[in-house]
Amino acid sequence: MQESNNPEKFVPRGAIAFFALLVTLGLIIWFGIYFIMLSRI
Amino acid sequence: MIDKFERNVIYTALLVSGLFIFSLFYAMGAKKADVTECLPYDKSYETARVNQIDAHTYQIFYVARMWNFEPSIAYIPVGSEVDLFVTSLDVVHGFNIFNKNTNLMGVPGGVSKTTVKFEEPGVYKVVCHEYCGTGHQNMQAEIIVNYPKK
Numbered sequence: 155m156q157e158s159n160n161p162e163k164f165v166p167r168g169a170i171a172f173f174a175l176l177v178t179l180g181l182i183i184w185f186g187i188y189f190i191m192l193s194r195i
Numbered sequence: 196m197i198d199k200f201e202r203n204v205i206y207t208a209l210l211v212s213g214l215f216i217f218s219l220f221y222a223m224g225a226k227k228a229d230v231t232e233c234l235p236y237d238k239s240y241e242t243a244r245v246n247q248i249d250a251h252t253y254q255i256f257y258v259a260r261m262w263n264f265e266p267s268i269a270y271i272p273v274g275s276e277v278d279l280f281v282t283s284l285d286v287v288h289g290f291n292i293f294n295k296n297t298n299l300m301g302v303p304g305g306v307s308k309t310t311v312k313f314e315e316p317g318v319y320k321v322v323c324h325e326y327c328g329t330g331h332q333n334m335q336a337e338i339i340v341n342y343p344k345k
Contacts (some may be wrong), residue, residue, distance in 0.1 A: 166200065170200070177207060177211060180211070181211070185218075188222070191222070191228065192296075194294060194295050194296040195226055195229075
C-alpha cells in the first residue's frame with residue numbers, strides 16, 4: 155500500500171507479467187506452427 | 196529521457212522481431228523452404244498436364260474449377276521434385292497438399308507456383324481450402340507417389 159502512494163517507487167508488476175505472458179504465448183503459437191511447417195518440407 | 200519500462204518493452208519487441216526474422220531466413224536458407232511465386236499469366240496454363248523433365252523432376256499444371264482439380268490423379272516416382280503450377284477458370288480456389296508444406300491459391304487470371312519434393316511413397320490428397328461454393332467440400336485430387344506402380 156505504501157508503494158502505490160509513492161509514484162516514484164511504482165512498479166507496474168501486473169502490466170509486466172501480462173506483457174511477458176503475451177510475448178510467451180505469441181512465441182509458443184508462432185514457433186508451434188513454424189516447426190510443423192519445417193517438419194513437412 | 197525515456198522511461199525504463201518503455202525502453203525494456205522496446206528492447207523486448209526488437210529481440211522477438213529479430214528472432215522471428217532470423218527464423219524465416221533460417222527456414223528459407225538452411226531448410227530450403229520454398230517460397231510461393233506468382234507467375235505472369237498466359238493461356239497455356241489453362242491446359243492441365245503433367246510434364247516429365249528428367250527421371251526425378253516433374254511439372255504438374257493444375258487447373259481448378261468448380262468443383263474439381265485437373266489432373267485429378269497424378270503419378271510421380273518416389274524422390275521426385277515437382278514444380279506445381281495452379282490456376283483457376285472461375286473463382287478463387289485453395290490448393291493444399293495434406294501433410295506437406297504447400298499452400299497455394301488458384302486465382303483466375305493468375306498462376307501460383309511452388310516446388311515440392313516427395314520423398315515418401317503414398318497417396319497425397321490435394322484439397323481446396325478456400326470456400327468456393329456448394330461443392331467445395333468435394334473438391335480434391337490425388338498425387339500418387341509410386342503406389343500403385345505405373
